[in-house]
Structure formats: C-alpha cells, structure tokens
Amino acid sequence: xxxxxxxxxxxxxxxxxxxxxxxxxxxxxxxxxxxxxxxxxxxxxxxxxxxxxxxxxxxxxxxxxxxxxxxxxxxxxxxxxxxxxxxxxxxxxxxxxxxxxxxxxxxxxxxxxxxxxxxxxxxxxxxxxxxxxxxxxxxxxxxxxxxxxxxxxxxxxxxxxxxxxxxxxxxxxxxxxxxxxxxxxxxxxxxxxxxxxxxxxxxxxxxxxxxxxxxxxxxxxxxxxxxxxxxxxxxxxxxxxxxxxxxxxxxxxxxxxxxxx
Numbered sequence: 001x002x003x004x005x006x007x008x009x010x011x012x013x014x015x016x017x018x019x020x021x022x023x024x025x026x027x028x029x030x031x032x033x034x035x036x037x038x039x040x041x042x043x044x045x046x047x048x049x050x051x052x053x054x055x056x057x058x059x060x061x062x063x064x065x066x067x068x069x070x071x072x073x074x075x076x077x078x079x080x081x082x083x084x085x086x087x088x089x090x091x092x093x094x095x096x097x098x099x100x101x102x103x104x105x106x107x108x109x110x111x112x113x114x115x116x117x118x119x120x121x122x123x124x125x126x127x128x129x130x131x132x133x134x135x136x137x138x139x140x141x142x143x144x145x146x147x148x149x150x151x152x153x154x155x156x157x158x159x160x161x162x163x164x165x166x167x168x169x170x171x172x173x174x175x176x177x178x179x180x181x182x183x184x185x186x187x188x189x190x191x192x193x194x195x196x197x198x199x200x201x202x203x204x205x206x207x208x209x210x211x212x213x214x215x216x217x218x219x220x221x222x223x224x225x226x227x228x229x230x231x232x233x234x235x236x237x238x239x240x241x242x243x244x245x246x247x248x249x250x251x252x253x254x255x256x257x258x259x260x261x
Contacts, residue, residue, distance in 0.1 A: 022043065022046075022047070022051070022052055023042075023043045023046045023047070023051075023052045023134065024052075024134075025134040026134060026135045026136045027136055028135075028136030028137055029134045029135060029136060029137075029138055030137070030138065030139040030140075030162065033139045034138075034139050034140040034141070035140060035141050035142040037142045038140040038141055038142040038157045038158075039134070039140055041142070041155050041157060041176050041181075042133040042134055042140060042157065044176075044181045045130050045133065045176055045181060045182060045183060046130075046131065046133070047181075048180070048181045048182055048213070049130055049131065049182070049212055049213045050208075050211050050212035050213055054210075054211040054212050055131050055212055057211070058074055058210065058211075058212060058235055059073060059074055059075050059236065059237055059238070060072065060073055060074065060234075060235070060236040060237070060238070060239045060258075060259070061074060061127075061128075061233075061234065061235055061236075062232050062233070062234040062236070062252050062255055063123070063127050063230050063231070063232055063233050063234075064230065064231045064232040064252060065123045065126055065127065065228065065230050065231075066123060066228075067083065068081065068082065068083040068119060068123065069081065069082035069083070069232065069250075069252050070119070070120060070123055070124070071239070071243055071244070071252065071255070072092075072120065072124070073239070073244065076091070076093075077091045077092045077093035077094070078090075078091055078244040079091065079092045079097075079116070079120055079244070080243055080244055080250070081116035081119060081120065082249060082250065083119075085101050085102050085249070086099060086100065086101050086112065087099070087100045087101075087103075087247055087248070087249060087250075088100075088109075088112050088113060088115075088116040089244055089245060089247065090113050090116060090117070092117055092120055095113060095114075095117065096113075097109070097113050097116075098247070099112035099113065099116075100247035100248075103247050103248045103249075105247065126218065126228075126230070127214065127230060127233075128214075129172075129174070129183065129186070130174075130182070130183040130203075131212075133157070133159070133174070137161050137162050138159055138160075138161060139159075139160045139161070139162065140157055140158070140159065141157065141158035141159075141160065142155070142156070142157060142158070143156035143157070143158050143173060144156060145178070146175070148175050148177065148184055148185045148202075149185060149200070149202060149221040150184070150202070152177055152178070152179060152184070153177075153178045153179075154175040154176055154177050154178060154184065154185065155175070155176045155178060156173050156174070156175055156176075157173070157174040157176065158171065158172070158173055158174075159171060159172040159173075159174060160192050161192075169190070169191050169192055169193075170188070170189065170190060170191075170192060171188075171189040171191075171192025171193075171194075172186055172187065172188055172189065173186065173187040173189075173197065174186050175187075182203075182206060182213070182215075183203050183215075184202060184203050184204070185200065185201065185202050185203060185221070186200070186201060186203065187199070187200040188200075188201075199220060199222070200220075200221045200222070201218045201219060201220050201221060201228075202217075202218065202219045202221060203215045203217075203218065204216075204217040204218075204219065205217035205229075207233075208260075209233065209234070209235040209259075209260045209261075210235040210236075210237070210259065210260040212235065214230075214233055214235075216229060216230045216231070216233055217229055217230070218230075232252040232253065232255075233261060234252070234255055234256065234258075234259050234260065234261045235259050235260050236255065236258045236259030236260075237258075237259065238258060239255065239258055239259075240258075243255070
C-alpha cells in the first residue's frame with residue numbers, strides 16, 4: 001500500500017450537539033443524497049467505536065505512520081509533526097506556525113507547514129476514518145453485502161465527496177463487518193468512477209483508548225506481507241504546552257505518562 005492522498009479535511013471540532021441526536025452529521029454532509037441504510041450503518045459504527053460523545057471528548061491524539069510522528073490537539077488545532085530531522089509546530093486551522101531542522105528555525109517555512117498539513121490530513125485519515133463517515137462534503141452510498149478478504153460478511157458503504165479537500169475525485173468502499181459492526185476493510189479509488197480500486201486493505205488491531213476504539217494495523221489484501229502498523233498511538237486528556245512549543249526532537253513514547261496507550 002502506498003501513501004496515497006485522501007480527500008478529507010478535518011473540520012473544527014464542535015462540542016455542543018443536539019442532545020437527542022447521537023451522531024449528527026457535520027455541516028455540509030450530503031444528507032439528501034446519502035442512502036438511509038448507509039447512514040444507519042455509519043451511526044452503528046460510531047456507537048461501537050465508543051460513541052459520538054466519547055469521540056468529541058477526546059482532546060489530544062498521537063500516532064506514528066509512514067515514519068512520521070503526529071501529535072494533535074483536536075480541540076484547538078495545535079499540531080506537532082516530526083519527520084527526519086524536521087519538526088513542525090503549527091495550528092492546522094490557521095496554518096500559522098514554525099518549522100525547525102535540528103532545533104534551528106527555518107526562515108521560509110511555508111512549504112514545510114503546507115506539507116505537514118497535508119500529512120495531517122492523509123495520516124489522520126488512515127487512523128480516524130471510521131469517525132469521519134458523516135463529514136462535510138461526504139455522500140454515503142450503500143453497495144450491499146459482500147465477503148471480505150477474511151471470508152466474513154460485510155455491509156459495504158461508498159464514500160464520495162464534493163467540494164472538499166485536495167483530491168476531490170477520490171472514493172472509498174468501506175466494509176463494515178456484520179458481526180462486529182466495525183470497519184474491517186477499505187478500498188481506495190484514485191478516481192471514484194473507476195471500475196477497480198487502486199488498493200484494498202484490512203483494518204485490524206482494534207484497542208480501547210480512553211473510551212474510543214482505534215485500529216493499528218493495515219494489511220494489503222493483495223500482498224499480505226505489506227503491513228502498515230501505526231505506532232505511538234495515544235489519547236491524552238492533557239499534554240504540556242511544550243509538546244506544541246519545543247522545537248527539539250521528541251520521543252513520542254515519553255508521552256505515555258499523560259494518557260492511554
């Protein structure tokens with residue numbers, strides 16, 4: 001599985017939702033064009049992942065994927081990115097921030113900020129996609145029932161997008177296992193109108209992190225030796241400001257004392 005671009009743009013978190021709606025859509029979700037059965041299944045996925053309230057209460061997350069580190073303050077947009085000898089400290093909502101190499105500030109950092117922001121979108125989607133099924137610009141379709149690579153039956157949702165992100169032609173088939181009601185497989189289409197996906201991979205290794213579920217393993221179904229493992233997974237109610245201010249390289253394992261791993 002290659003590191004492919006995805007469409008999603010994560011919106012500012014909204015902490016006050018209608019109390020009588022367990023999983024309301026984000027503003028701009030295409031409710032009218034989405035399939036009612038697909039919406040029902042997406043809501044069940046959210047419930048089985050811990051529920052919308054638990055997801056909204058999560059503040060900080062950390063993860064390492066494709067050799068790059070991420071720490072995100074989900075409430076304020078503060079973001080720490082680390083790759084090679086580079087550290088980027090920014091706010092993904094304002095796109096303001098600074099970049100450093102070996103602790104020394106890079107004078108013209110715009111390219112680094114844009115790159116870190118793109119990686120936040122891409123790597124974040126690989127981690128959090130099941131929580132984003134009713135995001136802005138999404139139209140949910142229902143493809144029916146199919147067998148997954150593991151032989152189990154699944155409901156298949158289609159995700160198509162309109163007017164959001166940097167790759168608006170992308171599409172996904174999302175396989176929700178009938179037994180577990182969790183996302184267990186996905187297929188990525190660089191062009192949503194294509195007959196065949198660019199790749200299909202599994203979602204495995206679900207664990208509980210402070211009331212929510214996250215899966216840490218992605219395996220290419222065409223090449224089972226091609227496994228992506230998400231490491232340094234953590235959920236934290238509080239982190240020191242230094243996480244988003246210190247320009248020196250930080251070992252994300254040092255954050256374990258602050259949350260659930």
